Amino acid sequence: MIYLDNSATTKPDPSVLESFQQVSSNYFANPSSIHQLGGTAEKLLLTAKKQTAEILGTFPQEIVFTSGGTEGNNIAIKGIAVEHQGRGKHIITSDIEHPSIYEACKSLEDHGFEVTYLPVDQNGVVSVNDLENAIRKDTVLISIMHVNNETGSVQPIKEIGEIAKKHPKLFFHVDAVQSLGKVPLKLKDSGIDLCTFSGHKIHGLKGTGMLYVNKRITLFPLFHGGSQEQSRRSGTENLAGSVAFVKALRMIKEREKNDKQHLYDMQSYLIRKLKMMDGVEVNTPEHAAPHIINMSVPGIKPEVIIHMLGEQDIFISTKSACSSKLKDESKVLAACGFGRDRSTSALRVSMSYENTMDEMEIFAEALAKAIKQFKEALE
Structure with a gap:
C-alpha cells in the first residue's frame, strides 16, 4: 500500500x-x-x-x-x-x-x-x-x-x-x-x-x-x-x-528537525515528474509546505483517477477531506484564480516522513499510466 x-x-x-x-x-x-x-x-x-x-x-x-x-x-x-x-x-x-x-x-x-x-x-x-x-x-x-x-x-x-x-x-x-x-x-x-x-x-x-x-x-x-x-x-x-x-x-518535532529535507526531496521529484506528464497541471506554488502537492488533470474527473489508483492500493485525495464530498469545484483553487477546468479536476498528494522515494516513483508511473488508459478508452 x-x-x-x-x-x-x-x-x-x-x-x-x-x-x-x-x-x-x-x-x-x-x-x-x-x-x-x-x-x-x-x-x-x-x-x-x-x-x-x-x-x-x-x-x-x-x-x-x-x-x-x-x-x-x-x-x-x-x-x-x-x-x-x-x-x-x-x-x-x-x-x-x-x-x-x-x-x-x-x-x-x-x-x-x-x-x-x-x-x-x-x-x-x-x-x-x-x-x-x-x-x-x-x-x-x-x-x-x-x-x-x-x-x-x-x-x-x-x-x-x-x-x-x-x-x-x-x-x-x-x-x-x-x-x-x-x-x-x-x-x-x-x-x-x-x-x-x-x-x-x-x-x-x-x-x-x-x-x-x-x-x-x-x-x-x-x-x-x-x-x-x-x-x-x-x-x-x-x-x-x-x-x-x-x-x-x-x-514529529524530532522528525522536523532531522528529516525535513526528505519531504522536500520527495516533493521536488514528484513535481518534476508531474510537469513532464501530458495533461497534468501543477497548482501548488513554488515556496509551498514540503508535504503537499496539488495538481489538476483537466478533462478527467478526480474521482476516476482516485479509484483507478485505489485499485492498485495507491491512495490520494481530491481537495480537503472536510469538503471532498461537497460540490465539485475547489473553493481554494477558484480563489487563486484558476479556471473551472482546473478547479474542478484537482487532486491532492500529501506525504509523511514515512513515505519513500521508491513510493514516489511507483506513484508517478501509476498516475501516468492511469491518465493514458483513460484517454485511450475515450478514443
Missing part, C-alpha cells in the same frame, strides 16, 4: 497507541476526583501540559487540550468574538480557510458580526498590505491559517504577527493544523494569541489536539460545566488522548 493522503489523516504511530493504552489502563481515574487515583491522574495531566509547553516554548497554563482542529478553531474564533464583542464585531480572515474557520465566521455573521474575507494571489497567499488596510477600530480578531490544506501555500504569519502587535485591542489566531512538524512556527513573542493543532495529522490519534491560548486572554467557553481547562473547555479531560498527543508532538 502507498498512502498519500496524510493531510486528511496520518497512520497512528505504534508508540502513540501504546501510550494511549497504558494511560487508559493504569491512569483511568477522573483527574477532577479528590481521591488518590484522581490526584495521580491530575499530576499526569499537568505533566503532559508542561511537556507540551517545553516543546512549543510556551507556558503550561496556555495549553488547552481539545478533540482536534475543528474544535480548537471554533473555541478560538467564537470564544474571542463573544467574549470581546464590546471591543468590536469585525473579524478578518481569508478566502481559503478550512471549513471550520469559514463556517464559524459565517455563523457569527448571523449574530451581527462583520467579516472581511481577504483575497489571495495566484500562489494562494494573502497580501500583508491588504490585511493591514483591512484593520478597523472595531476589529477584534484576525484568523489566518499557516499552511493551506489543499495547495500547501504558506501564509506570512510572522509579518502578520508583527502587525497584530501594533493593535493591542485585537487578537490573532493561527490554524497551524497542517504546518505542525513540517513548517516551523514560533509562538513566543510572535504576536500570535491563539493557535490550533491536531493530533491525527502528526501520527497521533483522531479526537486529540490542542489550542494554544496566550495567558493574558479570556475566552467565552463553548462548553459550560465543571470548569476544567481553566473554564475554557469543561468536560472530563481525555487524559490518555492528551498524553498520546504529547508523544506524537515530541516525535
Whole structure:
C-alpha cells in the first residue's frame, strides 16, 4: 500500500497507541476526583501540559487540550468574538480557510458580526498590505491559517504577527493544523494569541489536539460545566488522548528537525515528474509546505483517477477531506484564480516522513499510466 493522503489523516504511530493504552489502563481515574487515583491522574495531566509547553516554548497554563482542529478553531474564533464583542464585531480572515474557520465566521455573521474575507494571489497567499488596510477600530480578531490544506501555500504569519502587535485591542489566531512538524512556527513573542493543532495529522490519534491560548486572554467557553481547562473547555479531560498527543508532538518535532529535507526531496521529484506528464497541471506554488502537492488533470474527473489508483492500493485525495464530498469545484483553487477546468479536476498528494522515494516513483508511473488508459478508452 502507498498512502498519500496524510493531510486528511496520518497512520497512528505504534508508540502513540501504546501510550494511549497504558494511560487508559493504569491512569483511568477522573483527574477532577479528590481521591488518590484522581490526584495521580491530575499530576499526569499537568505533566503532559508542561511537556507540551517545553516543546512549543510556551507556558503550561496556555495549553488547552481539545478533540482536534475543528474544535480548537471554533473555541478560538467564537470564544474571542463573544467574549470581546464590546471591543468590536469585525473579524478578518481569508478566502481559503478550512471549513471550520469559514463556517464559524459565517455563523457569527448571523449574530451581527462583520467579516472581511481577504483575497489571495495566484500562489494562494494573502497580501500583508491588504490585511493591514483591512484593520478597523472595531476589529477584534484576525484568523489566518499557516499552511493551506489543499495547495500547501504558506501564509506570512510572522509579518502578520508583527502587525497584530501594533493593535493591542485585537487578537490573532493561527490554524497551524497542517504546518505542525513540517513548517516551523514560533509562538513566543510572535504576536500570535491563539493557535490550533491536531493530533491525527502528526501520527497521533483522531479526537486529540490542542489550542494554544496566550495567558493574558479570556475566552467565552463553548462548553459550560465543571470548569476544567481553566473554564475554557469543561468536560472530563481525555487524559490518555492528551498524553498520546504529547508523544506524537515530541516525535514529529524530532522528525522536523532531522528529516525535513526528505519531504522536500520527495516533493521536488514528484513535481518534476508531474510537469513532464501530458495533461497534468501543477497548482501548488513554488515556496509551498514540503508535504503537499496539488495538481489538476483537466478533462478527467478526480474521482476516476482516485479509484483507478485505489485499485492498485495507491491512495490520494481530491481537495480537503472536510469538503471532498461537497460540490465539485475547489473553493481554494477558484480563489487563486484558476479556471473551472482546473478547479474542478484537482487532486491532492500529501506525504509523511514515512513515505519513500521508491513510493514516489511507483506513484508517478501509476498516475501516468492511469491518465493514458483513460484517454485511450475515450478514443
